[in-house]
Amino acid sequence: MLDDIDRRLLAELQRDATVAYAALGQAVGLSAGAAHERVRKLRERGVIRRTTVEVDPAAVGRGVLAYVLLESNAWMGDPPTRDALAALPEIEEAHVIAGSASLLVKVRTPTTEALQAVLRRLFAVDGVTGTQTIVVLETFFDRPLDPT
Numbered sequence: 257m258l259d260d261i262d263r264r265l266l267a268e269l270q271r272d273a274t275v276a277y278a279a280l281g282q283a284v285g286l287s288a289g290a291a292h293e294r295v296r297k298l299r300e301r302g303v304i305r306r307t308t309v310e311v312d313p314a315a316v317g318r319g320v321l322a323y324v325l326l327e328s329n330a331w332m333g334d335p336p337t338r339d340a341l342a343a344l345p346e347i348e349e350a351h352v353i354a355g356s357a358s359l360l361v362k363v364r365t366p367t368t369e370a371l372q373a374v375l376r377r378l379f380a381v382d383g384v385t386g387t388q389t390i391v392v393l394e395t396f397f398d399r400p401l402d403p404t
Contacts, residue, residue: 266403273307318364320371325357327386332358340381346374
């Protein structure tokens with residue numbers, strides 16, 4: 257279980273994962289050593305899965321964002337489907353979902369023409385019978401998980 261200090265540590269780290277342990281500890285009322293130990297334990301327990309850098313997709317040529325619903329005539333939640341989707345580098349996320357579609361994928365490409373090429377490759381995935389694509393025109397915000 258997470259206590260209030262753990263949740264506050266997580267919130268601080270989500271704001272800036274490069275913050276020094278002294279500043280992190282001060283923000284939550286701990287010493288630098290105690291903050292470091294708490295963060296280490298959160299990593300060991302899998303609460304913190306990774307530390308990464310957030311990159312502006314447009315700055316690296318991936319300005320087109322789309323969500324694609326994949327329709328199928330069979331169950332798609334198995335490793336062969338996961339592996340086929342993971343082989344497409346334009347797919348950032350893939351989710352097995354409930355509803356009229358079987359899967360939801362998040363796709364980033366440099367152009368709509370490149371998106372069209374990804375859609376063609378998605379149709380080649382075994383079991384896919386159709387797609388519904390939603391192209392994002394503008395993102396108002398993208399907020400991290402609030403651990404508190």
